[in-house]
Amino acid sequence: MSKRKRVRHNSDIPEISFTRKQNVLCVSSVSADGRRTNQRAIPFTPIPPSPVKTSTRAQVKNFSELQECFITDGDFIMAGDDGNVENERLRWDAADNPLDEFKPRTFEYLKELLRLEGRGGIEPLCLCGGKNNVVYRCHDCTDARLSCKICTLDQHGCRPFHSVEKWNGSFFERVSLKSLGLKLQLGHPHGHACLMPRQARTGFVVVDIDSSQEVDVYFCMCQPQDVVGDHWQQLMRRELFPAMSTQPHTAFTFRLLRFFHTLTLQGKVNLYDYYISIENRMDGAKIAPQKDRYEAFRRVLREWRFLKMLKRGGAGIKFQSLTDIHRGQLAPRCLACPIPGVNLPDDWQLASASKSFIYRKFICVDACFRLKRRKISSEQADPGLATGLAYFVPQDLYQPFQKGIGDQKEVDRCTGGRLAAIEQANVKFNKGYATTGVVLCLCARHEVVEPNGAVDLDKGEKYALTDYAISASQSLSETALPRVLSYDIACQYHKNFFNRLPNLPEPIRMETDKKKWTFAVPKLHIRGHGVDCQRNFSLHLLCGVGQSDCEGSERHWGNEGPIATSTREMGPGHRRDTIDDHFLSWTHRKRIGLGNFLLIRRKTAAKQERIHAQEFVKLCTSQASSMEEWSKMVNDWENGDSDENPYILPDIGSTEEEVRLKYAEQEAEEARRGIIPLHEVSPSAFMQIGLDLEEAQRILGLDIQSENWNTLKQKTDLVTRCAQIQRSIGRFRTLQHIYTPLALASAPTTHETTNVVESESIPLLLPSSLDSKLLSQPEMKSWGEMELQFRRGQMHSAIHEVRMRLSIRSGMHRKRAMDTRGQRESKKARDKMAKNDRYMDEAKLKFRAAWNATKVLTGGREDSIGYPFLNDADIHMIEDPDVTAPGNNRKIKGAQFREKEVSLLVKGESRKTTSWLWNSFDSSEDSEAIHEATQVEWMKARARDLRWKEEVQLINEEMHRTLVTLQYEAQEWLSWVTEAGEDTGPEGEGITAYALRQASIRTGLARKFEIMWEENKVPDVPLAEASRTIGGENGESDDDDDDDDYDGR
Known part of the structure; x- marks a missing residue:
């Protein structure tokens, strides 16, 4: 019997070798007795793999041609030449839902946890072989076996902050290593004795990442002080941060400070909750008294943040004291923005008009009223450590200016409804608050916070305070650069902007040419403005702005909003230091994320540029007879030779x-x-x-x-x-x-x-309710004509009313989402929106009644009415209503959101499906109306085509500037080392090592970005060099400029 089996298996072996390349389709069926599953393999010709799959498979290692065999009860189960196989289908229930595997074993897991409450059945013998009691174990060590007291002390000589437990005969109880006799000797390596140790103050507490306990600390007194350092220096060199520099009795590990700093920057965890969690871990039942070190922790963390900011800014290498650091020098700048002398050619100002837009600096300004501060402490008691050196402006100039400006006198004249920023400039819920919010200036295209671009508000969003933030930040950069300033109320704000600048303090006042400034309203905010604003301040229509949405401030506030709860209870200086630190983290993430950010934008721009170029060519072909006239009209307006906006449809x-x-x-x-x-x-x-x-x-x-x-x-x-x-x-x-x-x-x-x-x-x-026979009577004709005129007027007025109510509703929704908190304010907002919607419903019904009456009065011909019928689907803002529906962005998770973020935010005029409501005209009034409406649509198509072409050039230029700036910063760090001299001592070695690491980080980022962009190079879209050509030459410069980075440490 066994021989026959071996012969059968030997004869089957050759059949296995060629089944790998056979393409079969397995069909399953149940046998007649219902006890077996039969599978029949049907050969088929597969579809050839795509080029992408082919290239991917080529990178995978070759597998054996032998198929995997599943052995059950001594039989091979595989597909044979006969095409039949008896096999039970494999099921992977655990992979489908891992909890289904865990739940039946819940008590098995639970018993393992309970087992660890005891000694685990281990023989009570120590590894040292001694006869001491084996009653100690450490939760933080990977080896959970029991040890004696001597071995426990030996194992924790370099780990003095671990949590140790002792078996008291019934259960484990927490004990400190200090109680076991562990001593932490400073000034010497572990294992080396000090000849003259001095014990620190009794009750010295060290707080670690998950523990707070007393430690027996000894300072070294046997070496000269200039060698071993003072007491606080000895702690620092052991990576323990003292709470005080004189007679310290509390220290915090660097590990704790690094971990919490990273945690709070990413997760916005507040210090109080984290410290309480450490106390709860030490004694959840709160039986033993614990020494409170919260205030010391708060102070040390603030010092740590400031020191890290100084370190990343080059202090100690480039700057030798705080007085050497000027305002804004600790804030890293945007890598992709233009910086003359760093990433621009020497002759950038000689660029032709068609290329000069790539050297524009895009900035946006906005206020956040969630970052309030209660009337706690004062500027004298808490002035701040880094105020003026990073993002907040220096307070010695700002505070007197803020107190002296008084109430704002500007009046809201926007045609699209009320602008809350203007109306509430002098009253913004400031009862009980010393600060009601923050005005911030950012880079509009890359969302990097501008140095000295943040100011505190005392009431509302006053023009003068916004002027201060803009001037303070932009005076730190080259004032000759052309700028685009985006602001949600730019339509009103820009009017006296240059007349207000001379009122600012001279040290922060910028000297600029107003011809170099362009004002715009962000793409989402523009929908809450009137038609005039949407045509004159829309980023869709302004030349040289590409597809900038300038909504980066809103995304930034969404990230910083969670810290408002903790900063609200801080003193003025502490609050500014904390917000500065979070702004610095945001800027760092934006800088290191530019590679992927610009790559996604370039792919989108290349695709959309081709699409809109083709559409515009088709439209030009169909309107060839009017091309010359329309081109001259729009060129004259763009060049400033005409005041008539060709994008505004005449009000016929x-x-x-x-x-x-x-x-x-x-x-x-x-x-x-x-x-x-x-x-x-x-x-x-x-x-x-x-x-x-x-x-x-x-x-x-x-x-x-x-x-x-x-x-x-x-x-x-x-x-x-x-x-x-x-x-x-x-x-x-x-x-x-x-x-x-x-x-x-x-x-x-x-x-x-x-x-x-x-x-x-x-x-x-009324005449429109009569039948056609009666309406045609001579005595009724004049009345029918009169009603027709009134009905056309009703339709025209109703259209304007619906537009206005839509604009107001858009503004209300946006304001409610950003500022409204609490039941009372939410109810007020809902009531206002309901009232506005009621007015819109009345206008809608009025239009429909007038439309139906006009249809009767014109003999039933819809083409003579002048307007299409107003359906509910037509009543929405200029953009597609689904694009900005509440919650749409929240439905896009993780990487999917990051890939679609750009396309979602620019959705609208650039890729729009516009309701006829916003392009309506009464075609029955004048045949010229159709021609003018077609003209406006041609100009909008032209604008979309140009904006995508500009976007391609802007992104290429930004990619190039990013690489150049990174290389410049790397060389800058290397030059600082050379200027610092050749110090061979420990400090000199540390300075050199840090500078070289920072230079390496920037070089590595540049190499990473360059490889990423080359590997994903878009066909027919040249890299940045093409857009940098001026007069046939490329220009680069390596002049000095201060620009720092945040390395995450």
């Missing part, structure tokens, strides 16, 4: 008031000629009365549908309103007997109603 059509005025003037002229009307109510007033009654009925019907009429007062009010409408209709009937008796004759002789609520449905018998 008359409003209700204009129609009413026209008929009033006609009737006044008739009166002057002696033509007496049939009644003291003129014909146009008669028509207006009818239309007003129709609107009253429409509003009543809307109220009945949207409100409850349950109480007696509500029912009384409803009955009163209905009775008023019926009385008004009765008076209108009297006028109809005089002016339109034919229309009145077509109505039923009596109008009986069984319920007074039906007043909203009583027919008014």
Whole structure:
């Protein structure tokens, strides 16, 4: 039997070797007895792999041609030549849901945890072989076996802050290494005795990353002080940060400070909660008293942050004292922004007009009112350590300026609704607060915080304080650079900007040419402005801005918002130091993330540039006869030779008031000629009365549908309103007997109603409600023409009303999301939005009624109405409504959001699907309207094409500038080492090592970015060198400039 089995297996072995390359499709079926699963292999020809898969597979190591065999009960299970196989399908339930595997074993896991509460069944013998009691164990050591006292002390000579437990005969209890006799000797390597040790103060506490305990510390007194250092220096050289420099009795490990610093910058964890978690870990039951070191921890962490900021800024290498550091020099600058003398050619100012935009500096400014501070402490008691050296402006100049400006006098004249930043400039909920928020200036394209770009607010967002932030930050860079300033209220803010600059203190006042400044409103904020603002300050239409959305400040505030709870309770200096540190971390992450950030943008820009170029070419082909005229028109406006904005569609059509005025003037002229009307109510007033009654009925019907009429007062009010409408209709009937008796004759002789609520449905018998035969009668034609004029005016006015209400609603939603907190404020915001939506519904119904009436009066021809029908889907802002729907961005997680972030934020004019509501015109008024509307759409298509072309050039230039700046900074760190001299001592070696490491980091980043961009090079999109050419030459410079980096340590 065994021989036959071996023969069978030997004969099967050759069959295994060639099944690897056979492409089969396995079909499963159940046998007739229901006990087996049969699989039949059907050969098929696979689809050849894509080039990407082919290149990927080529990098994978060759596997054996032999297929894996699953052995069960001594039999091979594989696909044979006969195409049949009996095999139970493999199931991987644990991989589908790991919790399903864990749950049945819950108590097994639990027993393991309980087992560790005891000694674990280990023989009570120490590894040293001694006869001492084996009762100690350490949770922090990887070896959990029990040890004797002597071995425990030997094992923890270099680990004095571990948590040790002792078996008391019944259970383990925590003991300190100090109680076991462990001594921490400073000034000597471990194992070397000190000839003259001096014990630190009794009760010396060391706080580590997860523990706080007393340690027996000894200072070295056997060596000269200039060699071993003072007591606080001996602690520092053992990576222990003393709470005080004289007679320290508390220290914090560098490990703790590094860990918490990283944790709070990334997770926004506050210091109090972290310290309490350490105390809870030491004694969760709070039985033994613990020494509180929270205040010392808070002070030391603040010092640590300041020292790390100095270290990263080159202090101790380039700067030898705090007085050598000027304002803003500890804040690293953006790698991709233009810096003359660093990453720009020498002759950059000679660039042609078509290329000069790549040397623009984009900045955006915005305020955050979550970063408040209560009236705690004072500037005298807490002035701050780094104030003025990084992001916040120096307070010695700012505070007197802030107190002397008084209330803001500017008036909101924006046509798109109220701007809260202007209206609330002098009153911004400042009761109980010393600071109500922060105004910040950032790089608009890369979201890097500008040095000295942050100022505190005492009330609202005053122009003068915003001026201070802009001037203080921009005066630190080359003032000759052209700039684009983005601000959510730029339409009003820019008007007296240059007239206000001379009022600023001279040390921070920037001297600039106003011709070099361009003002814009960010792409999401522009939707809350009126049509005029959307055409004059839109980043979609301004030349040389690419696809900049300038909404980086909002993303930045979203990141910094969580620290508001803790900074609100700090003193002024502590708060500024903390926020500076978080700004520095944000800037560091933006700098090191530029490689992927610019790569994603370049891919998007290359794709969109091709798409919009093709679309624009098609549009130019179809409008070839008007190309020359339109091109000249838009070029004249862009070059400043014309004040007429070609992107604004002429306002064709008359409003209700204009129609009413026209008929009033006609009737006044008739009166002057002696033509007496049939009644003291003129014909146009008669028509207006009818239309007003129709609107009253429409509003009543809307109220009945949207409100409850349950109480007696509500029912009384409803009955009163209905009775008023019926009385008004009765008076209108009297006028109809005089002016339109034919229309009145077509109505039923009596109008009986069984319920007074039906007043909203009583027919008014206006000309548009009559049939075509009656409407064609001579005595009714003039009335039909008059109503048609009024109806066109109604449509025109309703369109403007809907637009305005949409703009207001957009602003309300944005303000509610950013500033509204609490039930009371949320209810107020909801009530305001509901009221605004009600007005919009009234305008919508008014337009639809006028549209239907116009259709009847024009003989049923929709092409003669002048407007499309207004559907609910048409009522949205300029962008596609789904793009900015609440929560859309939150649904995109992780890497998917990072890849789509750019495309989502620029969605709108650049890739829009626009409602006709925003491009409406009354085509029935003038045939020229269609031509002008086509002209505007051609210019918008041209703008989209140009903005994507500019974006490609801007990104290429930014890539090049990033590499050049990194190399410049690397050389700068190396030059500082040379200037510092050749100090061969420990400090000199540390300075040299740190500078070389910083230079290596920048060189490594440059190499990483360059490889990343080359490997993902977009076809037909040249790298940055192409956009840097000026007059056929490339220019680079290596002049000095101060620019630092944050290395994460």
